[in-house]
Amino acid sequence: MTYNVPLNAETLRNYRKIKGLTRKEMAAKTGLSESYLYNAEKEITPILTHPERTLREKLELSDAELIKFEALAAAIDG
Secondary structure, eight states: OOOSSOOOHHHHHHHHHHTTOOHHHHHHHHSOOHHHHHHHHTTSSOOOHHHHHHHHHHHTOOHHHHHHHHHHHHHHHO
């Protein structure tokens, strides 16, 4: 599947927090390591194509869902 809205560090972090997931829980749910998720959220490691596809599939993150989470995070941050 091709995505038009990129998954970035801030959106990944906001998604995890809004869903109430720890990195450990997200790692278990996606099969990615906690250290990769930490590094991706902190922009130490870029979110590469394969991990992004894995995150989107396992977390059911379509472009529409990402846009919703970005808007929700912006509303929460005020």
